[in-house]
């Protein structure tokens with residue numbers, strides 16, 4: 413079995429010397445941080461991107477690679493439509509190395525209620541001119557070569573890319589545009605002056621700046637809480653496998669309630685459970701439980717609750733919540749969060765695949781891995797500036813992408829860059845405001861599709 417390719421065993425690609433000052437520091441070298449830095453750099457800002465481990469070492473290299481407009485939250489959809497256009501631009505600029513393919517996304521219905529959920533998305537698809545359509549049982553059977561589903565929904569213009577290579581490739585192009593990217597560079601905290609951000613304190617020294625963008629994925633809430641901002645972010649473990657090369661059954665991305673698969677450029681499939689994940693109970697789980705009750709009602713049966721996160725996870729019992737910025741922080745202690753996958757779940761996925769495609773048999777696995785998905789109670793992100801009352805003017809937050817940040821990453825990067833630049837955002841971000849968890853608003857979970 414191959415090891416997951418992005419790890420601390422691989423030497424850093426970006427070892428740039430940390431400058432004493434810049435305009436904006438971006439924390440986190442996932443798709444959100446890289447794409448925010450991309451648009452800020454294009455706007456002429458001097459940007460430093462600090463990554464504690466490796467570019468795309470966490471969620472952004474470990475995801476399924478789906479670039480999906482289908483079944484999006486209504487308020488995310490306009491950003492996602494823009495994101496798709498940006499992906500096309502990235503392909504034009506960077507070429508085939510991204511592994512971008514427009515093969516469509518298909519959702520298959522296991523039961524009639526699934527079809528009703530698909531129907532509920534159709535008005536949103538029409539409002540944005542998407543090519544989404546409902547499929548009959550026969551159409552799904554003909555497209556996917558298996559007649560076990562009651563029907564489905566397809567968006568042919570949806571796409572995929574190869575996460576393990578796409579974000580590192582974009583980061584290298586970003587560095588060539590002048591952004592200083594530094595791997596092995598954890599940001600320990602913020603330097604403040606007169607109630608606003610004046611710089612960051614990193615393990616390699618301090619950098620003075622006018623603005624900081626926090627895009628730390630599953631680590632964001634730990635970092636932010638130490639600065640006095642509490643966000644109800646938790647993480648769930650999602651297990652994934654890449655198969656050996658197999659005959660092509662469908663060239664796009666497909667999922668039902670039990671398993672998901674998408675064609676890879678290497679001729680195999682990335683396969684994963686349709687909705688199952690593992691959840692480690694840590695102190696933040698207790699603190700935030702009341703806010704997660706609406707989501708848990710939908711998600712309870714697909715969640716495997718596990719006693720406690722191993723040391724080195726953001727919400728482990730022993731993870732320090734406060735630290736001395738002159739000493740190593742929890743971010744250095746876990747440079748690349750590399751959780752063990754749930755092999756029982758992956759075995760079930762192999763079985764589900766083999767049941768749908770008996771002529772192909774149980775897929776042989778080439779590589780298995782897991783990622784910690786950073787999630788929010790309403791399954792949509794926080795895209796906002798720190799509130800004026802926080803005394804943290806100049807801090808911007810883009811996190812909690814809740815398991816669907818890869819596809820929308822370029823669009824979020826554009827929005828966040830314009831937020832930092834004080835320009836018009838082009839979309840209504842009310843749903844993504846930080847204050848929704850404290851202003852008495854009802855938690856409104858995104859559709860669980």
Ligand SMILES: Cc1cc2nc3c(=O)[nH]c(=O)nc-3n(C[C@H](O)[C@H](O)[C@H](O)COP(=O)(O)OP(=O)(O)OC[C@H]3O[C@@H](n4cnc5c(N)ncnc54)[C@H](O)[C@@H]3O)c2cc1C
Pocket residue numbers: 439440441442443444445462463464465466467468469470471472473474475476477478479480597598599600627628629630631632635650651652743747748782783784785810811812813814815816817818819820
């Ligand atoms: C198994 C799995 C499947 C998924 N499938 C899909 C999919 O098909 N389509 C889709 O759209 N999305 C998918 N997602 C979700 C998607 O991968 C994430 O939403 C997205 O990658 C989040 O990007 P990010 O930049 O916010 O976080 P990350 O990619 O996690 O990056 C955050 C980075 O910040 C760094 N960092 C944190 N704290 C610090 C610090 N203090 N100093 C320096 N660096 C720091 C971390 O090391 C990390 O590299 C999936 C996720 C997983 C795990």
